Structures are given as C-alpha cells and as structure tokens.
Amino acid sequence: MSSKAESTSELAHALTAAPLRPSLLPRQLSEDEFALFARVGVAREVSQGEVIFRRGELGRSMFIVEAGQVQLEFGDGLPDKIIGAREFFGELVLFIGSHTRVANAVAFGAATLRIVDQETFEHLIATEPRLLAQFMRRSFSYLVASEQQLIQSLKRRNEDLMVTLDSLRQTRTQLSTAQRLVQTDELSGLCNRRGLYMFLERLGEHRLPGTVLALLLVDLDRFKQINDRCGHLVGDQVLRAIAEEVQNAASSVDVPCRLGGDEFALLMQVTGEEELCARATQIIGAVRALRFPGCKEGLTVTVSIGGSLCGEHADWAVWYSDADAALYEAKGRGGDGYHVAVPGSVRCVV
C-alpha cells in the first residue's frame, strides 16, 4: 500500500473511531489539534472591526483564533456568532473545495489568527490522519448540530409568522366587520347615512354607462300615530317591512338606506324619469299590501315619496333638496303617493 493510501485508510478508520471527549466546546480544538494548526498556519494580526472575509466571497482558507474574538454575521435575521480563542471558522472550504462564505467575519477587538489553506490541509491529512480525522468529526458534528438548530429556528420563525398572519387576518376581519357595522342601520340592516356618504365619495367607480342618477326619499305617513296606537315594537316591524320594500325596489348597483327615523332613501342608476316613477310606484304598491298581525286593531301603512333626477354637475345637497321638495308636495296631497322633481323644477307625475 502507498503511504497516501495508508494515511487515507487510517483517516477513514479514525473517522469511525470513538466519540469526541464531551468536555470540549463544539468549536474548540483539542490541545493537540490547536498545536498542530498553530505550527502550520500562517499568523495574521487583525484589529477591532477589521473584516477578515465577507459574505458571498469565494473562500480559500480556514481560520483558527489564537487570541481575541471574531464575530460571524450571517444576516437575514439569523443570530451572530462569536468565535473565541482556540476555536476555528471558515473550515467548510477545506472540506468541499470551492465554497462561497455564508457570513461576514469581523474582528471583535484585536485578535491573532492562524490561517490554514487547502494545500496545507491536504498535507496534514497525509501526515497527521488521526488528528485530522478527530478534527473533521468535530467539525461535521458541529455543522450537523448547527444545521439542525437552524432548521428548528426557521420552523419557530415560520410558526411565529403563521401566528402573526392569523392575527392580521383576524384584525382585518374585525376591521371590515366594524366598518360594515358603522355603515349599517342596526334596525333595518340597510345602509345608514354614513354608509351613503361613503358610497357617494366613490360614486364614480360605480357608475353604469347609459344611466342617470336618481333619488327617491321615502317617508312613512303618520308614523307617530302608528307607534302611539300599536306600540314601538310594531313600529319597528313597520320600519323593517318598509326597508325590505325599498330594498326590493333596488337593483344591485343602487343604494337603499335608512336616513333616520321613518325616512328612507334609494339612490339609483336609472334609464330616465320613466324608470324612476316605476320604482316609486312599486314601493307604494308593495307598502299598501303590507299587513301587521301584531297590531290587534288592524293596520295598513302608506308612504309618501319624493323623487329627483340628479343633475351630474350638482351634488348630494342639491339632489336631496330637490327630492325633499318633491316629498313635501307628496305629503301636502295627503300622502300615499309620489312626486318627482326634474332638475330646476318640481312637478307632479301621478
């Protein structure tokens, strides 16, 4: 057997031999190993903050810390490591040849290093196989342990991220629930005044081509009497039933809302005055047909409706004022009917 082959088989044997003495720190060299590397390694003095190598650089040598400390900075949120006296770093390059550094190595105070390059290391394998095997086993155990630690810490980070993501999702759901609640009338489930105003702010996004905006204001007739005669609970039922009929008259792009008390509004996109009147007629007919068994004396309800076609260049205040004026007309005629205002004038349609 050649001397190289002998040393290789000796190395292989030593690699499978008895475990390392547990008293040594994972990266700490035994006295024999340290003496060996100190003898063959090239000395280098570094001062505080001096960069020994950078992440991404191609590595060529392993380093042994003779005195002082070196900080390894892995970045990406991974914890830094401090390498102290009689410990080593940058060894992977000697085991796998061409290897890019995965950390920055920076002197943590003044330090003395010994540098062992590939050629020297191969020479040591041939001449000191037993010590080298011991060193390599130490390194491999350390690398495997680090790898497992890294996997654990990534798992933990992943779990933390999932928890954070979950709570963000929950917050988003809570926020949208809260937002929906603030915009919704509790009694009727329709949009409230705030919801309508928020819709008006984004009106442009919802406009259908070939339509005009129109507004119906729907107001219960003599609602105070209904409350007085049948009680507030029946009064609430009446409000819910009216809300349902206003909702039924709305298309998917329209906004039915309860503005407050017994006043409802339906902001619509219609083809013109004819459709506006048809919707008003639908609500009036449906409300007339409502029955409320909760009121023993029997109860029929009616509504008055004021409608307006909304001028594109006017705003909510003008649209509302036109529809309100029409509603006033409808009430003045005794209720249970509707009037429509076209921009600039109010006229009776029924």
Ligand SMILES: Nc1nc2c(ncn2[C@@H]2O[C@H](COP(=O)(O)OP(=O)(O)OP(=O)(O)O)[C@@H](O)[C@H]2O)c(=O)[nH]1
């Ligand atoms: N049951 C019930 N009553 C309400 C609610 N909000 C407001 N009201 C009552 O609605 C009534 C509205 O009275 P008015 O504004 O005088 O209107 P009206 O009696 O319908 O008179 P006209 O509109 O002129 O026909 C008041 O008596 C309020 O107390 C509610 O949420 N539930």
